[in-house]
Amino acid sequence: MNSLLPDQVRVLSEVLQSDEIVIAARLQLTRDEVKTWIDRCESLIKASTGTLLGKHYTLSLDKSAKGSKKCAVSHLLAATSTQPSVVSLDLRGNVVATGPGLPTLSAALARTKQGSSLELLIHGTYIYVVLAGDLIGERDVSDQTKLPPAGISYYRPTRQMRQLIRDHAGQEIARETGLKFWADKQKRVLVAKPENTERIFQRSLLTWLRHYVVDKLRIYSETRGFGQDATDITVMTGYGDYVVEVKWMGENENGTTYDGTQILVGIKQIGKYLDNDERLVSGTVVVYDARPASDAAVDMPNRNCMHVRCEAPEVVWLESETPSQLAVSEAKSTSKQLGTVGKPLRKRKAKR
Amino acid sequence: MSSETTAVLVRMRDVGLALGAAVPYERSLSRIQLQKFIYLMDSLAIIYNLLPPSVGHYTFLHGPYDPSIQSAVDSLAFRGLARITSLVRRANGNIASGYSLSISGERWALVVRSHPVLSERSFVAETVALHVNRIGWDRLVPLVYAEPTFLNSRPEGYGKRLKPQRVSLSSSAYLLKLIRQALPTSPELSTRSVVAEYYFDYLDRYSRAGHPTAPGVANE
Numbered sequence: 001m002n003s004l005l006p007d008q009v010r011v012l013s014e015v016l017q018s019d020e021i022v023i024a025a026r027l028q029l030t031r032d033e034v035k036t037w038i039d040r041c042e043s044l045i046k047a048s049t050g051t052l053l054g055k056h057y058t059l060s061l062d063k064s065a066k067g068s069k070k071c072a073v074s075h076l077l078a079a080t081s082t083q084p085s086v087v088s089l090d091l092r093g094n095v096v097a098t099g100p101g102l103p104t105l106s107a108a109l110a111r112t113k114q115g116s117s118l119e120l121l122i123h124g125t126y127i128y129v130v131l132a133g134d135l136i137g138e139r140d141v142s143d144q145t146k147l148p149p150a151g152i153s154y155y156r157p158t159r160q161m162r163q164l165i166r167d168h169a170g171q172e173i174a175r176e177t178g179l180k181f182w183a184d185k186q187k188r189v190l191v192a193k194p195e196n197t198e199r200i201f202q203r204s205l206l207t208w209l210r211h212y213v214v215d216k217l218r219i220y221s222e223t224r225g226f227g228q229d230a231t232d233i234t235v236m237t238g239y240g241d242y243v244v245e246v247k248w249m250g251e252n253e254n255g256t257t258y259d260g261t262q263i264l265v266g267i268k269q270i271g272k273y274l275d276n277d278e279r280l281v282s283g284t285v286v287v288y289d290a291r292p293a294s295d296a297a298v299d300m301p302n303r304n305c306m307h308v309r310c311e312a313p314e315v316v317w318l319e320s321e322t323p324s325q326l327a328v329s330e331a332k333s334t335s336k337q338l339g340t341v342g343k344p345l346r347k348r349k350a351k352r
Numbered sequence: 353m354s355s356e357t358t359a360v361l362v363r364m365r366d367v368g369l370a371l372g373a374a375v376p377y378e379r380s381l382s383r384i385q386l387q388k389f390i391y392l393m394d395s396l397a398i399i400y401n402l403l404p405p406s407v408g409h410y411t412f413l414h415g416p417y418d419p420s421i422q423s424a425v426d427s428l429a430f431r432g433l434a435r436i437t438s439l440v441r442r443a444n445g446n447i448a449s450g451y452s453l454s455i456s457g458e459r460w461a462l463v464v465r466s467h468p469v470l471s472e473r474s475f476v477a478e479t480v481a482l483h484v485n486r487i488g489w490d491r492l493v494p495l496v497y498a499e500p501t502f503l504n505s506r507p508e509g510y511g512k513r514l515k516p517q518r519v520s521l522s523s524s525a526y527l528l529k530l531i532r533q534a535l536p537t538s539p540e541l542s543t544r545s546v547v548a549e550y551y552f553d554y555l556d557r558y559s560r561a562g563h564p565t566a567p568g569v570a571n572e
Contacts, residue, residue: 004527008503008558011558025545135536136536
């Protein structure tokens with residue numbers, strides 16, 4: 001049995017991309033009227049991309065009303081500045097009304113079902129076409145091949161604290177964005193001024209957690225209350241508090257040196273906090289490792305040394321070599337192991 | 353009654369409906385256009401839960417062809433229900449002519465349309481006329497050349513029986529099924545007229561996309 005040819009399938013999918021047939025039939029408008037309205041909205045969305053910076057809002061068609069002022073980017077900016085809004089436009093793209101309205105799919109489905117109307121739900125440049133309680137299409141107006149915005153993948157609950165610390169290490173520490181911690185990168189010496197070395201890492205991690213912990217009630221640092229220890233970072237959640245102790249290993253510019261015992265020191269501190277404060281439900285230690293590569297072997301303390309509610313410590317290796325430097329050093333060490341260092345390459349036999 | 357007579361009688365009804373559907377647009381249909389118009393009616397009939405005649409079009413020189421249609425229109429013209437206009441013999445020996453309904457033919461078509469059994473078939477004819485008029489009457493033949501059953505049967509040569517209503521994977525029925533599946537599930541949004549509109553958009557877009565049409569396509 002034959003099937004449709006690839007070009008037939010392609011043309012069919014192109015035709016089915018068009019929402020205007022369904023909209024025109026349902027709202028008893030002509031296809032040209034619908035097409036013109038959607039084209040106007042898409043131009044507006046594209047024009048406002050840079051100004052609205054990915055804000056979510058809704059454009060709604062009010063076919064029976066007539067507005068007097070053409071909808072411009074400034075109008076959308078004003079409408080979305082305080083709360084998510086639904087901006088109603090007439091067939092010519094003039095503003096009829098602006099009111100509050102959630103820019104979620106379920107809300108748009110409910111609104112359009114009630115009024116048998118058309119809404120464009122806009123998430124940045126990605127639009128959802130919702131007609132009379134039905135999602136009839138979705139696309140990115142700037143690039144048809146784009147998929148819906150995936151959102152930021154760093155948002156996590158407190159129970160994924162280790163992954164939160166790893167995200168922070170990967171995005172902020174590894175890229176050295178928003179903080180400077182090397183005094184001498186080549187010699188692997190950490191900064192100690194103007195604030196102490198530990199505080200540099202602590203502040204950066206605190207900011208990250210404040211942004212990305214989804215179930216937080218409050219996150220604070222070294223607040224000493226009555227009978228409270230000065231914990232490095234405490235995350236308050238609805239089901240108890242979580243403590244993070246920040247340590248570092250290596251040498252700083254003041255000449256202070258910490259070795260691998262810092263992990264154990266941190267674990268002991270966590271144990272003490274957990275014993276002293278009944279609101280603390282769990283905790284962990286994060287240790288930033290600036291030791292030379294030759295000393296960087298980590299001896300993880302035995303589980304018996306840890307408080308029963310303390311999670312395994314997280315050691316973050318501070319990278320001081322660029323990828324190309326890393327490649328060279330790795331190649332050298334491999335050559336050393338193979339015993340080829342210093343040996344000349346075998347000469348090619350001369351052709352007779 | 354022989355099966356041949358039955359086939360012609362069935363097609364007399366279809367010719368009456370096709371020419372009647374072209375009246376609001378003040379159009380007469382050529383021999384080939386009439387063949388194509390009725391072929392599109394047969395292709396679209398499935399969404400109106402109608403079946404085309406058991407013996408219908410087959411592949412021929414200028415696309416899908418059903419000899420019963422020509423016999424039917426000649427028969428209607430003989431009885432004064434159809435009018436033949438611009439009858440000419442071309443240099444290659446072919447006869448070109450245009451057909452439309454006479455005044456008595458229009459009255460007869462009205463009676464046929466008003467019959468409850470035939471009203472759906474009449475609606476199919478009106479839908480085809482509506483979309484052909486929207487796309488352009490000169491595009492009628494290219495639209496049929498883009499129809500998947502015919503397009504996929506052409507390589508098999510002349511005389512191949514065409515069954516656009518069969519839900520094989522290369523027929524109009526299959527294409528219409530795909531369109532229905534792609535549309536919103538709400539019956540208010542996926543009406544038959546919406547499906548038909550997508551179907552004609554597909555035929556139009558496919559025919560314009562530079563796909564090969566048969567040599568010597570004519571609207572005569």
